[in-house]
Amino acid sequence: MAKNTEKKTVSMKRRQRVGNFFSYLLLIVLSIIWLFPFFGIVMQSFRSYQTEFGGMVNYVIPKQFSLDNYKFLFSGETNFLKWYMNTLIIAAAVAVLQTIIIICTSYALSRMRFKGRNFLMRFWLILGMFPGFLTMICLYFLLKTIGLTQQGAIPGLILVSVASSGMGYYVCKGYMDTVPKALDEAARIDGASRARILFTMMLPMAKPIIIYTALVSFMAPWCDYIFASYIAFGHDSSYNVAVALYRWMKVNDYQGFFTRFCAGGVLVAIPVTALFMSLQKYYVEGVTGGAVKG
Amino acid sequence: MASGESGKKKKGTIKNIISVIGNEFRDIGTTLVRGDWKTKLSYLILGFGQIMRGKFLKGIAFLAVEAAFIVYMIKVGAAYLAKFGTLGTVETVKQGRKTVYGDNSFLILLFGLLTIVFIAFFILVWRMNIKDNAKDEAVLKAGKKLPTNGEDFKSLFDHNFDKTLLALPVLGIFVFTVLPILFMICVAFTNYDKNHQSPTNLFTWVGFENFKNLLSLGGSGFGTTFFSVLLWTLVWALFATFTTYFLGMAVAMLINKKGIRLKKLWRTILVLTIAVPQFVSLLYVSKLFANDGLINALLLRWGWIDKAIPFWTNPGLARVTIVVINIWIGIPYMMLIATGLLMNIPADLYESARIDGANGWQMFSHITLPYMLFVTGPYLLTQFTGNLNNFNVIYLLSGGGPQSMELAGNAGRTDLLITWLYKLTVNDTNYRMAAVIGIMVFIVTAIISLVVYNILPSVKDEEGFQ
Incomplete structure (x- = not known):
């Protein structure tokens, strides 16, 4: 009997080992697929502009490594540094303001029961079903009347991204709902006001979700092409990196700008990726919670 | 205003609203008198x-x-x-x-x-x-x-x-x-x-002239284009949602498997596509698949093909390419979500299934899948409606192309309603039709959300999966 089980475990172990071998093989293949584009973009950003070609070629690893493309970005021939700063300013401002707005909305909807609460939530849900770009022209003219297009595109973009952010309360509210209400009640009995409960109790407890909210709001502006290009229209120094680099690829002769785009892309991706990776734990918590509660 | 009304309608019947308004007026009157x-x-x-x-x-x-x-x-x-x-x-x-x-x-x-x-x-x-x-x-x-x-x-x-x-x-x-x-x-x-x-x-x-134009199938009408774009939008959303859903779950199970080491490393590699801003990764990938892009160039150099594969210029192939690249973008999200949820399934469920002689596939289809579908129902719905309006993937990859003379309003073969709306607004300044399409997108989204929401098991029966 003992021998029999031993035999069984040995054969199971072997089967498991074979299974694991294929699993590892699959994981390695997946990793190569996932990493290849990033590997390619980094390699091509180092391709020499002088001795080789700035466009499409049929090899990945450059024949001569050089910093030509990076030098070009910092040379002042284009507004790259300005674009970068623009994006950084927008992202930082949006991250702070949007997080504040979402916390306010979530706390009110999670903890307070007031007249029109259900109506508000339903109304916002329905509003969310309208496609965002539908309102683009109207927003453009609204911003134009207060001077926040072209030269003023950066505060304009911040305003638009922050103004409607209250509708994105779902994940944060869902998290706050899980904080026991008994804690609130105990604090209320001790004479704490609603505002005090928010600041001294809810904020520390909701820290993971606040970090998640700030992270997501910080990352979104780096990709904002559509609206940014529309309201900065034709005003080069108001572009953000997405608009500027997209133009290099699609509007300009991309054969000359391809490796420069790669270099710019690498510079954009590094800080965002580093930030994301360091806060990954909070991100996972946010998306998982959000997915389950819907 | 239309949305406000429909919001109220959900709350009760029209009769109800009338009686509420009546009460309000009566109250205003009595307050004035007394x-x-x-x-x-x-x-x-x-x-x-x-x-x-x-x-x-x-x-x-x-x-x-x-x-x-x-x-x-x-x-x-x-x-x-x-x-x-x-x-x-x-x-x-x-x-x-x-x-x-x-x-x-x-x-x-x-x-x-x-x-x-x-x-x-x-x-x-x-x-x-x-x-x-x-x-x-x-x-x-x-x-x-x-x-x-x-x-x-x-x-x-x-x-x-x-x-x-x-x-x-x-x-x-x-x-x-x-x-x-x-x-x-x-x-x-x-x-x-x-x-x-x-x-x-x-x-x-x-x-209603613009709405008539949208639905008119004749020569200069938008009808044929609208229905063809709408169909592709729905097909795309269906494929984009379910391919990433099942493949993401599969990858999560693969990494979660007992005996696999370096779990964190594999996850981190996959998560890179979320971390890197999409306009960098997607624009690069779109050039990777271009006729003169790296993939075609390499295949030509190795002599595997004689002519560049028209990833973006052949309508059918462009659609397939987009769905495939979207898998690359979408798997990591689902993997992250599934990883946590899979660990929540009680291990003794699998244990007793194994004792009963269930094989891997039976355990997946009888335990894992029902649980996951139950828990992630709302997520699937938001993913689906999100994909209906997935501007970034389409616009950064193919720009809606290839263009076609058969389609009105400059629509391309991979255009979704939302990218078409964008083109009508920015390139054609055809605001009237853009507005009509926007309303159509709303109607499609609202109908799908309403229907699916009402058949979701987790909404019907919150305690269902115990």
Whole structure:
């Protein structure tokens, strides 16, 4: 009997080992697929502009490594540094303001029961079903009347991204709902006001979700092409990196700008990726919670 | 406004609403008859009663709203409202070198709407004012004291904290979402396009003409294009949602498997596609698959193919390529979500299944899948509606192309409704049709959400999976 089980475990172990071998093989293949584009973009950003070609070629690893493309970005021939700063300013401002707005909305909807609460939530849900770009022209003219297009595109973009952010309360509210209400009640009995409960109790407890909210709001502006290009229209120094680099690829002769785009892309991706990776734990918590509660 | 109505309709029947409105009117009437002179005067001068009863803070706030409303109506509102029916009649004319501007239809429509909303808002405030007066009177009659100004102010941080918190978000959403949406709904009923651009040209109401155009299948109509784009949008959303859902779950199970080491490393590698801004990764990948891109160039160099594979120029292939690249983008999200959820499934469920002689596939289809579908139902729905409007992936990869002469309004073979809407707005300045398509997107999203939401097991039966 003992021998029999031993035999069984040995054969199971072997089967498991074979299974694991294929699993590892699959994981390695997946990793190569996932990493290849990033590997390619980094390699091509180092391709020499002088001795080789700035466009499409049929090899990945450059024949001569050089910093030509990076030098070009910092040379002042284009507004790259300005674009970068623009994006950084927008992202930082949006991250702070949007997080504040979402916390306010979530706390009110999670903890307070007031007249029109259900109506508000339903109304916002329905509003969310309208496609965002539908309102683009109207927003453009609204911003134009207060001077926040072209030269003023950066505060304009911040305003638009922050103004409607209250509708994105779902994940944060869902998290706050899980904080026991008994804690609130105990604090209320001790004479704490609603505002005090928010600041001294809810904020520390909701820290993971606040970090998640700030992270997501910080990352979104780096990709904002559509609206940014529309309201900065034709005003080069108001572009953000997405608009500027997209133009290099699609509007300009991309054969000359391809490796420069790669270099710019690498510079954009590094800080965002580093930030994301360091806060990954909070991100996972946010998306998982959000997915389950819907 | 349409959305507001449909929101209310959900709450009850039309009959219900009528009885509520009836009660409101009766209440306004009885308060007027029975109220004292302070209350009665408050019908005309908002906040009068409150000020006379010592509640200066509230009273002045009401009075300020009334003053602002009157000033706005006289200075701006009335003039625009009067022209709202025609959207302007005075044409812009050129007198020699000078251009004399006439009516600006755009501003008339925008401010006309704003004025209507302000009127509604004012009526609401007026009603609140009456209610507040009646309440104060009753409190005083009962011999109790009214809250002082200080208490009123403090309550904004306590039991009225919701008003303080929500004031800014609600205002922001109103100005930058509700008002523009109302505006665009109106635009769908006008002839606002490149031949009717304000301020040089007027535009006006045309009724349902644009909707007829959208659904007309004949020569110059948008009908054929609309249905072909709509079909692709639905097919795309279906594929994009379910391929990433199942493959993401599979990858999560692969990494979760017992005996696999370096779990964190594998996850981190996959998560890179979330971390790197999409416009960098997707633009690069789109060039990777271009006719002169790296993939074709390498395959040509190795002699595997003689001619570049037309990833982006062949309509069918472009669609397949987009779905495949979307898997690359979408798997990591689902993997992250599934990883946590899979660990929540009690291990003894699998244990007892194994004792009963179930194989891997049976365990997956009888335990894992039902659990995952149950828990992630709402996520699947939001993913699906999100994919219906997945602008970034389509626009950055193929730009909606390849273009086709058979399609109207510059639509391409991989265009979704949303990217088509964008093209109509930016390239063609065909605002009237863009607005109609926007409304269609809303209708499609709303119908799908409503139907799916009502059949979701986790909504029907919250305790179902125990």
